[in-house]
Amino acid sequence: MDEECSANSLERHKFGWEDYLVFAAVLAVSMGIGVFYGCFKGKQKTASEFLMGNRQMNFWTLGASLTVGFTSAIALLGNTAEMYNFGTQYSLTLISFLIMVPVTSFLYLPTFRGLGITSIYEYFDRRFCNKTRLLMSSLFVVQSLLYLSVVVYAPALALRQVTGFNVIAAAALIFTVCVIYSSLGGIKAVVWSDTFQFTIIVAALLMVVIRGAMLDGGPAEIWQDAYESGRIEFLNVNPDPRIRHSFWTVIVGSTFYWLAMNCATQSSVQRLMTAPSNKHATWALCLSSLGMIVIYSITFYVGLVMYNHFQHCDPLLSKQVEATDQLLPLYVMEVAGSLPGLPGLFVAGVFSAALSTVASGLNALAASTLRDILAGGFNYKPTDAKGALISKGLSALYGLLGFALIFLVMQLGGVLQVAISLNGMLAGAALGTFTLGMYIPWCNRTGAIVGTIVGLATSLWLCIGAQVAALSGRLVQERKIVGTDCNCTVILPEIPNPDEVFDGYRISYLYYSPIAFLVTIVIGVIVSGITGFQKPESLDPELLSSLIRGRVKRHIKEIQLETCTEIDDQKY
Numbered sequence: 001m002d003e004e005c006s007a008n009s010l011e012r013h014k015f016g017w018e019d020y021l022v023f024a025a026v027l028a029v030s031m032g033i034g035v036f037y038g039c040f041k042g043k044q045k046t047a048s049e050f051l052m053g054n055r056q057m058n059f060w061t062l063g064a065s066l067t068v069g070f071t072s073a074i075a076l077l078g079n080t081a082e083m084y085n086f087g088t089q090y091s092l093t094l095i096s097f098l099i100m101v102p103v104t105s106f107l108y109l110p111t112f113r114g115l116g117i118t119s120i121y122e123y124f125d126r127r128f129c130n131k132t133r134l135l136m137s138s139l140f141v142v143q144s145l146l147y148l149s150v151v152v153y154a155p156a157l158a159l160r161q162v163t164g165f166n167v168i169a170a171a172a173l174i175f176t177v178c179v180i181y182s183s184l185g186g187i188k189a190v191v192w193s194d195t196f197q198f199t200i201i202v203a204a205l206l207m208v209v210i211r212g213a214m215l216d217g218g219p220a221e222i223w224q225d226a227y228e229s230g231r232i233e234f235l236n237v238n239p240d241p242r243i244r245h246s247f248w249t250v251i252v253g254s255t256f257y258w259l260a261m262n263c264a265t266q267s268s269v270q271r272l273m274t275a276p277s278n279k280h281a282t283w284a285l286c287l288s289s290l291g292m293i294v295i296y297s298i299t300f301y302v303g304l305v306m307y308n309h310f311q312h313c314d315p316l317l318s319k320q321v322e323a324t325d326q327l328l329p330l331y332v333m334e335v336a337g338s339l340p341g342l343p344g345l346f347v348a349g350v351f352s353a354a355l356s357t358v359a360s361g362l363n364a365l366a367a368s369t370l371r372d373i374l375a376g377g378f379n380y381k382p383t384d385a386k387g388a389l390i391s392k393g394l395s396a397l398y399g400l401l402g403f404a405l406i407f408l409v410m411q412l413g414g415v416l417q418v419a420i421s422l423n424g425m426l427a428g429a430a431l432g433t434f435t436l437g438m439y440i441p442w443c444n445r446t447g448a449i450v451g452t453i454v455g456l457a458t459s460l461w462l463c464i465g466a467q468v469a470a471l472s473g474r475l476v477q478e479r480k481i482v483g484t485d486c487n488c489t490v491i492l493p494e495i496p497n498p499d500e501v502f503d504g505y506r507i508s509y510l511y512y513s514p515i516a517f518l519v520t521i522v523i524g525v526i527v528s529g530i531t532g533f534q535k536p537e538s539l540d541p542e543l544l545s546s547l548i549r550g551r552v553k554r555h556i557k558e559i560q561l562e563t564c565t566e567i568d569d570q571k572y
Contacts, residue, residue, distance in 0.1 A: 015344065015347075016343075019341060019342075019345075021341075021344065022344035022345050022348055025348075026348035027348075027351070030177060030193050030197065030352075030355055031180050033193045060195075060287065062271055062274065062281075063283070063285075063290075064194055064195040064198040064288075065194035065195060065198075065356070065360070066268065066272075066287075066291075067194075067198060067288045067291030067292050067295065068194045068197050068201065068291075068352070070258075070261065070288070070357075071291075071295050071353055071356075073151060073351075073353040073354040074353075075295065075299055075353070076201070076205070076299060076349070076350055077350065079296060079300060080299050080300075080306060080327065080328045083300050083302075083303020083304050083306075083307070084303045084304075084306045084310075084324070085324055085477075086231075086477065086479065086480060087230065087233045088226070088233055088300065089233045089246065089247070090245045090300075091296075091297075091300045092234060093250055093296070094293050094297065095251060095254075096250075096251065096254040096255040097292050097296075098293075099259075100262055100285075101285045101286055101289045103259055103263070104259065104263050105285055107263075107438075107545060107547070108264075109263070109272060109281060109285075110545075110546055111123075111438055111542075111545055112269055112273065114546075115543075117273075118367055119266060119270075119367050119370075119371035119372050120264075120265075121133050121137040121140065121368060121371075122376070123434070123437065123543070124437065125376055126540065126543055127437040127539070127543045128437065128444070128448045130376055130377070131449065132433070132445055132448050132449055132452075133376050134373065135449060136372075136430060137368045137369075137372035138373070139429070139430070139452075139456070140266055140368055140426070140430070141368065141369065143265075143426035143427065144361050144364065144398075145398065145401055146405060146422050147422055147423055148358050148398075148402040148405075149402050149403075149406050149408070149409040150409050152175060152403075152406060153167070153406055153409045153410060155170065155347075155351050155353070155354040156168075156170035157323065157326055157329075160326075167406075168406065171403060172403060174351065175358065175400075175403045176399075177355060178358040178359045178362060178399060179395060179400075193355065193359060194356040194359075194360070198291070198352075200349050200352040201295065201349045201352050202294075202295070203349065204349025204352075205295065205298045205302065205349065206298070207336065207342055208328075208331075208332055208346065211336050211339070211342070212302065212305040212309070212331075212335055215309075216305055216308045216335070219301075222301075222307075222308045225304075225308045226304045229307065229480055230481060231304065234247070235247055241511055242503060242508065244477055244508050244509070249508040249510045249511060252510075252514060253424075253509075253510025253511050253513060253514060254510060256424075256428060256431075257427070257428070257510065257513045259431060260423070260424070260428050260431040260517070264427050264430035264434050265364075265423075265427055266365075267360045267361050267363070270363070271284075272284060302328070306331045309334070310327075310331070310483060311482075311483050312486075313483045313484070313486035313487075314482035314486075315330055316482075317482065317484060318486040318487075358399075361398075362398050362402075365398045366391040366394040366395045366398070367391070370387060370394065424459070424512040424513035424516070425459040425463055425513070428513035428516030428517040428520075429452050429455040429456040429516040429520050431513075432451065432452070433451065433452045433520055436448050436451065437544075438543070438544055439544070439545055439548060440524070440528075441534060441536040441539055442525075442528060442536065443524050443525060443534060444528045444532065446527055446528065447523075447526075447527040447529075447531065448524055450527045451519070451522075451525075451527060452520055454523045455517070455519035455520030455521075455523065456516055456520075458515060459513075459515050459516040459519075461504075462504050463509070463512055466507075466509065469505050474501050475501045537555070537556045541556070
C-alpha cells in the first residue's frame with residue numbers, strides 16, 4: 001500500500017510545457033545578465049572590476065542582493081518545513097535581523113571600509129600575520145564549498161519532487177548556470193541577477209500564499225489549527241541549551257549566526273564594500289534586513305498553511321515525500337498543479353534563491369583565493385587583466401568542486417539545520433578572530449591562531465557528534481502532532497531515548513556559532529597573555545575599531561611623551 005500511495009502522488013504531480021517555459025525563461029535571463037556584463041557592459045577587464053564593481057553599486061540593488069544571498073533555497077524549503085514539523089518558536093529569528101543591522105554598521109563594517117581592502121582576510125595579515133590570513137581564508141573556502149553544496153541540494157530535491165528530474169542532474173544545472181553568469185559578469189552580474197531573482201522569489205511565495213488561502217482557508221482557521229496542534233509557541237523561556245528551539249536558543253543563537261554571516265564572511269562584506277560610502281552600505285543592510293523579515297515571515301506562514309492542508313495525513317508517513325525539504329514542493333503541486341505556469345514559477349523561485357547564493361559565493365571564493373592564497377600565501381601578484389582571467393577561472397573551478405560535494409551533502413539530512421550548523425561554526429570562529437583584532441589590541445598573532453583553532457574545533461566536535469548520533473537514529477527531534485488518517489498503511493517511527501546521547505551532542509545547533517565565538521575570544525586572550533601581550537603602540541590604529549581607536553591613540557601619545565621625557569632626563 002505504501003508503494004501505491006507514493007506512486008499515485010508522483011502521478012498526480014507533473015510539470016507541463018508552460019511550467020518548463022517559465023522555468024527556462026528565468027534561467028535564461030540570469031545567464032543573459034552575466035553575458036551582458038561579461039561581453040558588453042565594460043567586459044570586466046580588471047580584477048577590481050570583476051570582484052568589486054569599482055565600488056559604485058547603489059544601495060537598492062545591494063539590499064536586494066544581500067537579501068536573496070542570505071535567503072537561499074534553504075529558507076524557502078527549510079523554514080516552511082520547520083513550521084510544519086516543530087512550530088513557530090524559530091520565527092523569533094526575525095528579531096536577530098533587527099539587531100544585526102546596527103551591530104554590523106557601527107562595530108565592524110567601518111573598519112573594513114576604512115582599509116579599502118578587497119578580501120576581508122587581508123585584515124589579518126595587517127593586524128596579526130600572514131599565517132592567520134591563510135588560516136582564515138582556507139577555512140572560508142571549506143565553509144563556502146560545503147554551504148554552496150547544501151544550497152544547491154535543496155532546490156535539486158524540489159525539482160525532483162515536481163518534475164521527476166534526477167537530483168544530480170538538477171544540481172549540475174544550477175552550478176552550470178551560476179558558473180556561466182558569475183564567471184563572465186563578476187560582482188556586477190551577481191548583484192543585478194540577485195535583484196531580478198528577488199522579484200521571482202517574492203512572486204513565487206505570494207503565489208503560494210494566495211493559492212493556499214483560496215483552497216485551505218483564511219488566517220484565522222490556519223492559526224486555530226496550528227494552535228490546537230501545539231505549533232504556536234513563542235515564549236518557551238526554558239534556559240536548557242539542549243532544547244532545540246527555545247526563546248534563548250533562537251534569540252542568542254540566531255543573533256550570533258547572522259552577525260557572523262554579515263560581519264565575518266567574504267561574500268557579505270565584499271558586496272557591502274562595493275557601495276560608494278558607509279551610508280550607502282548601511283542603507284543596503286537596512287533594506288536587506290527588511291527584505292529578509294518579509295520573506296522569512298511569508299515562509300513561516302506558508303509552513304502553517306501546509307500543516308492545515310496535510311493535517312489529516314502526513315506526507316512523510318505516507319511516503320509521498322522522502323525528506324521534509326520536499327514538503328513545500330509537494331504542497332505547491334497539490335494546490336497549483338492544475339494551473340499552467342504556476343508550478344514553474346515556484347520552482348523558478350527556489351532555483352533563483354539557490355542561484356543568487358551560489359553566484360555570490362563563487363565570486364567571493366575567487367576574490368579570497370586570488371588575494372589571500374595566491375597573493376598572500378604564494379606571493380603571486382598578476383596584472384589586473386590577468387587577475388580578471390584568473391578570477392573567472394577560479395569561479396568555474398569552485399563551481400565544479402561544489403558540485404562534487406553534493407554527493408557528501410546528500411547524506412547529511414535536513415538542509416536548514418545542516419546549513420546553519422556549517423556556517424555557524426566557521427563564521428562564529430571568524431567573528432571571534434575579527435573581534436580579537438579590532439577590540440582587543442593586546443591580542444597577539446599566536447592568540448588569534450590558537451583561539452580560532454580551538455573555537456572551531458570545539459563547535460566542530462559538538463556538531464559532528466550530534467550528526468553521527470542523528471544518523472544512527474539515537475538523536476531524533478520529535479515532531480509536533482501530524483495526521484495519520486491516510487489511505488495507505490503508515491508506520492509511526494520509534495522515538496529514541498535522548499539520555500543515551502552525550503549531553504554536549506544534544507546542545508541546540510543554533511549555539512554552535514556563539515560557542516565558537518566565545519571560545520575563540522577566551523582562548524585568544526589567555527594564549528596572548530601566556531606568550532606575551534601585543535603592545536598597542538606597535539599597531540596601526542586604523543586596524544582597530546573606531547570605538548577604541550581614539551583611546552589607543554591617546555595611550556600611544558602618552559607612551560611617546562614618557563619616552564621623550566626619559567630621553568631628555570638622560571641628556572641632563
